[in-house]
Amino acid sequence: MVKAVCVNGLKRPAEGAGERQAARKRRKAAGGGREPGPEEKSSCLSAALFGEDCEISRDQLYELLKFAALGKCHSAAQPSWCRIYRQSHLAGVVVIVLPEMSQLHFYQFYLQFRHLRKVFRHRFTLTPSANFLASLYGEGANPKPQNTAQGLTSTSSKSSDLKCDPIFQKYGGKKRGLTSYILTSEELNKYDYPIKGSTRWKGYVCTGCDKQRTDSSPLFGLDCEMCLTAKGNEVTYVSLVDARGQCLLNELVKPQSEVVNYRTSFSGITEEMLLPVKTSLSDIQTRLKKILPRDAVLVGHSLNNDLQALEVAELNLEMLLKAENLAEVSKKKDALQPQGCRVQQQLNEPPHLSKPCFLECLQVTGQKPLLLGRQELDSSGLCQSNLSTSNKQILQKALEDVPLSTFSIIQFSLGPENISSRLLAELCEKVGSKLTDMLTIYAGPFEENFRLKSVKKKFGKCGPIQCLTVVTETYQPYVCIQYEVLEAAQLAVESLNGAEVAGSCIKVQRPVTAAMLDCDVLIKELELDVENEGVIYVAGLKQSVTEKDLQEEFSQLKDLEMLFLPKDLQSAKHRNCCFLKFQKSQSAVDALEVINGWTLKGSKLRSRHALASGHLWRWIWQMNHSNGKQRGNIFYKKMQQLPDSEQDLKKKVKKLDNHIQKLYRSLQNNTLCVVLFPGVNSTYGSQSGLGLMGIKGDRGRSAC
Template structure:
């Protein structure tokens, strides 16, 4: 530890000539001189991440890494986060925990103490592909020539079929060539849109079309949205009867039936499946759909689909990303840089990438990559401590045994049950003639209620209240226990099971999670809350973000929100104001990060396993814990959290640190990954009394 401090102090001494701020602190000039000194700029990340469902794609990660290397003068800014003062970064370190997933992190949340307390920014990752490493640094995985020949010339393909393969005449090959191209190369030009009769401003018959006015700069990482519309025939021609919109990850954003204003002459049921009976109760109109699209689609959205020209005509939408397309054509240099890999970016600056791994060396054939293959994770760790300070960009890959499929399914279902039990409270006893509607109103004021159920096993009535978010259940425990309600003094408590035995500890640790620091949960808000908040902004000077959850289908604002502040003290002051007599709201410190809420919604309560495979919960986990104590995932999580902590503290200030748990994928299913990121600050280098466990 002393040696680490010496090295850190040595680094500070070396950096002193370039840092007037450091010299000022040592010499200790008078306060009036300090006031005139401009504060040194530091690289920093935005307060919140601008992502759908809190998921960041591998392509978006690559976008951020390239920006961290080259900066805004060479590549477009990342679309999902802000990296300010990029030039102040000293180096970049990416830790890949291969074999781990988001399930690992939240199943063993208490064991990952350092990661949850240090890294404020956390986000979900999609399930990994076989080329995960190549995806995040923007490389195309090389295909084996031998396997290609076997595919084309194998005995299963006849000579007649081989002779018919003429790729040169393929229209896709003729337009785009043989090489993989980015999204920006596939966009329709304005001339192509005219040729295929897309609705454009100024075109005849399109006077009543709305203009999207999307002017976002499109990059290869811009989000794709699949659009499909069904139509009917009216006296005005084809009109919209159904719209579907999905993200590139397969998440359905819109699936709505739409009733035309004019009388329908032909429902086109044989093509659409829509009948008069289906459309009769529908009240949604075209203008509602247009408004919804404007709210949902980001400025750099790109639509894909079959017969998009017809879809946009029935939606009566014109000018979709045309300005953005023009901006693309005017900025050829940035577009070219957007296609570059991280290796190419480093090469353009005369720098190399360091890759440490114990697996097969996937990057060994690239001249701009210094690769070191190690025999174990322990050797990777040792090499990282020596080599990482010498390179501006590092990828350090540790390999872990993924969960066996049955074990993973058991843990996933256990997590779902645990979170449901933690978000459920039992209230009572009530009188037998109590007003259930009034009770529901009281408990709903604390947050969104999933269900209220009468408990039948008790003599006097008790109710089970399951909330959608953990904060609401915790608020019910803290504010309703011992209160007088409907003429009864009630108790509010959780069910105690094996899964909730340490619930109080887990809640406390969630509250202290770095992502939740300075964030408060507020319940009982109305539709005008945001406007009222902005009008009274002088009361909340350190407010950085307002997160207003909405219903997925109706897009109606829910009755709670999260407010993020610069400091914990500012958050506590705001909480007291909002709970006061002027606002009369209820709230507490936040417990659940956004990405965790999104992930929990995707966990299915029933195991998604093939028929014939039997799960015996929870004995399997106990058995594995007894028979494999040393290598049990819980022990591995605890041990490696501390080893990464030690390695992190050896990094120099100004290091952009990215930790990736890629997720897992096999024949039985997939588990999404988790990303954590942070820029290490000066004060973290010589932290006294850091608890570090020696390598074993």
Template sequence: MFANEMAEAACVIGHKRPHECNEEVEEPQKTKKKRKVDEDTCQNQHKRKEKKSRLSAGLFGEDCEIRHEQVYEFLKYAVLGKRHNATQPSWCRIYHQRHLAKVVVIVLQEVSQLYFYKFYLQFKHLRRAFQHRFSLPPTSANFIASVCGEGISMKHQNSMQGSASAYSGHIPKNSDLQKDPIIEKYGEEKHGLTSYILTLEEMRKYDYPLEGSPGCGNYVHTQCESPRTDSSPLFGLDCEMCLTEKGNEVTRVSLVDAEGQCIMDELIKPETQILNYFTRYSGITRKILLPVKTKLPEIQDKLKKLLPCDAVLVGHSLNADLHALQMIHPSVIDTSLLFARHKGRRFKLKFLAKAVLGKEIQSENKVGHDPKEDAEAALELLQYFIDQGPRKVVELNLEMVLSAPNLMESSQQKSALQLQQNGVQKHSSEPPSIPKPCFLDYLNATGQKTLLLSRKELASSGLCQNSLSTSNKQILKRAIQEVPLSSFSVIQFTLRSAHDAPDLVAEVCEKMRIQLADMLTVYAGPFDKDFCLKSLRREFKKCGPIQSLTVLTETHQVQRPVTVMMLDCDMLIKELEMDIENEGVIYVAGVKKTLTDTDLQEKFSHLKDLQALFWPRDLKTGKHRNYCFLKFQTSESAQEALQDINRQGAKGSQLQSRKALTSSHLHRWICHMDYNDGKPIQLVHHILHIKKEQLSTSEQDIRKKLKKLDRSIKKLYRSLENNTLCVVLLPGVNSVYGSFSGLGLMGIKEESRNSAC
């Protein structure tokens, strides 16, 4: 019933009468056809309004690693967007970021890019669900901190044994939070509004108008003398002033009640001539004030009538507003003092509204401030303080949020000043170490929940404090429960193979090199005894660069050597063709190296729906290869292009084409593998000397573990809300036994793709 009513209400927006969309009545056949058209039109309009987030195809053919800092900026923009001044990353753009439901990062600790391609068939879900992939440099000492911001603090951590809240328990007495001025004044517990009303001493200290105070002799008293309780009515008050011959005089006043309703918004004619309208801040102009006849005494009388006898006024630096109104009120709450800072400094209302409430006020696009907007913001800030309590306000870490944009610059200046004072040269080669601000602080500032789940191994890094008995299964169970409740989540699974031999990575790497070499080796023949090796090389060179060419004289029968490692080769090739990363991508060989990038673009410009072109370079010489990859918008367009290129080949063209099999990272692996201290490695030499041995126990164990990890990710992925950005990070390995790059996979969950996976 409720769904039908909502559908009807939504359809009414686009039509004059609700029944045009879904009312069932008897009507002529012609009218029914027209109604059907209207229904289709309405549904199409609704579909157009539902924008879905998507990622750009800029990663196709990326010939470089994505640094951890770039991943951090990407996640920051995905979570915060332009509303919080986050910058759109250039290496992979996010379209319609504000429509993202959530952001989830899954980290597979101890897993590298090498493992992904070596045990490719085990990652059934990963390779089918995530279309975008990129290389990562080998892991740093603290991988999660590097991709989520080095300034990540203990207040963002979730204990696996404790509550889901990151803020349970009491603040330790030796904590810096105990020294916060808010905690020092109000303690940790929640209080009613009467606890935050300024005392008589505080009003005198902060220059509030009081009876008997200098200059307040002619001020009007609101006569609100009844005792205040925690149920007393709240009213937000804000004024705008202009500079007159008398000084700053009020020219506009707004009063808002606790429900956010504006009960008073009046323009006031000053007593003396205006010298400066302060239009940029007040929004007042000569034209606006010209017809105004209302004087200040009228406003004072109106305020006295509107305010109940136990009213509490709320404002930001409210003393200035009351002086401008020339009024005395005994019960006030000042949000500039409530959200206290060290050394008596104060936050601006605009900052607090954005950081605490997530609201944009005093926009630069508007002419002047809106006192109704400012009064309402002050009221909401107080209500947030009362509802959440002092502890929650302190844990927002507003100082960090405020200083984040300028933290680096100000800290460097401060450090340079300290160095000068200590007699150290200003131009030191060692720059001061500056902590990097973390976007999790922004999330907490806007009241959004973050979730970090991992195992005990991260305790040393200061990110998690979990039990040693915690398993991947327990992490998965909790993640499925709590990820839907969090705006940003980081879930870490650990490989933890039972056979963590030091040489295991080297063993896997060597087998991977051999398997790649076997896949890159072509056996052709038989040939006549007088065949020309040079012409043979020239013929095969059309398909791509030839690393080596060896003549086998022992037999005339051409057959690829069969080993245990290559028994799954046909299955692997089929899976590579079906890989989502290779969807709509074709490989083209026989490209002349003399062509320029522009020439190549023009050569394929006639192909339908061509989206991107990747022309790899030799990492050693910097010259283009004689093959390229073409990416199309659809698989159908790619198939048409493949047939078109092969037809040209049949007519004498040097170009040859097939469906792409390799990852965009694979050619880099080949380049690194081809050279060892500058000497070429003979790939055929590896092939002919492979040992026919069964998979080691350690490798079998890894295979099982990786298959379980893939299943865990699949379960977690299926539980995610549609339009959720999911990023899977394989940190890589950086140890004395070798450095191996990591891998990133990401995608935005869609309903259709989820059902296919």
């Protein structure tokens, strides 16, 4: 019997083995993926996702999907925030969307998402969107507004979406001149821009840009790539463009010191590329001084780091355009549109013409994306759009049709009963409460006349402390210590339980609450999380230690890939801890043995395996500071049963994870799979989204 597959309301016979083979040939001809032969290397994905670099915008996500689906053969640019190696070998792209869910849901039901946390090694925080699918397609798409009575979110206008934007709230919607967006002297100092006259930047070369800036001052986009040498970060590549995208400088640079790590996966620079290069840093400094006019305004991403590496200082304190505002300012003024390292001037260009529809881009190549879900996902006729009434039916259709498509969007749904503001508020409260409990430990008993300062000093060696209070309700005093990172609390439990502190042999334990009964299980699963492979936590750093000091100290460690030094989001000062990411898990294990007991500037270091994924630093900090003070002193809490609605939600989440597992197993090797929790906007508040991604069969950077 021949099955029938419903496509846009018409029925056609299901494709057999011969037609499937023909479909694969069509995909190859259209520039899509192909199955690798026995001698070929697979596609692989590399992304430097740590701390603030983990927050990805909708445009950046669009950038990734466009390159993965189209590739260089259709003029799609490599994404700026990650890198796909051998894109032409991709067998396809599958995007799984969980529309009612956010980052909050993933970590509330962390243990239920067993498959997701064990398969996808790359994760990022996703800015929430009121009309996520439209943003996924790219500008120009016109999805049909959805019926809220069916549990679907209606399309919000661009104006209402802009009003929620922090840049819009700061600068307003009125047209402003260029000088309104230039950094102030306070901001320059806060973000460590090199300033002439400061002893910290002694020896730096000045650009000579000393003329007053006006709204018509010329813009220049600057970008640098660095490698790690015995000296620290040194420039290996410099690019400078003007506001029209014209390239003014595009040079490889020879580092002065011996190179420790070329950071090829991020910069694209290799040892072979630099062998014939004779251009020095001083040559680049001279050329920059000649090119830049006296009233130039520099634009860039992490421009402070680039200027430090170039050893270039500015003469005027108010000359640099804040990189974080550039993209948003560009859209609202319709004057500048950054693409990769280019800066294009698009004055008087209508906003709706700035970017073609993603679906239209695919159609040009002869591809027709597949969209599956409970709602009508597209009304433009550019997709094979199939409606189903249950997640089980969606899964069945996906298992049949995804292998025949080069680009698929699969949308599973929890249903309208699980997206209420009340339930979201309860989840937020529970996650915040459990997080606070995991960050909190109790130490004691102490003698009546013990010194709190001694306790703080001892426990501070395990990591940054949020607050510390004395518990006097007990027969002998105890101390409640709330940390800012999970690793610090766990390190204190492991290393100080039974130790002598402030003259007493103490016990160290976490709070006794219902939510903490599975704490040991959760800690173990966090350690085994695929995103934490090869990542270790290091504590005991003095405040005087700089990132350069750490790079020099740890440069001798084998296979060190990245160093992340968390900073307080209010004071911008670094905490007394850092994270090290290694290319190989065994190298991280070896580093633990070396670092434990290591002394840096008179301070003994402590380390352990990482628990919190790289994208969680900012989220944990915000949750900790907003909720921690209210819950920090609570010792015993009433054990409560979860409401029926949450119990039901837990079962549905587990089924969703099983559905995604079945779909993932059915995918061909070399398929890029992206799972998206778009985030939630409700009357209770906004919750950031979460993205997980990986290429099936990707064995990590060693395969690249």
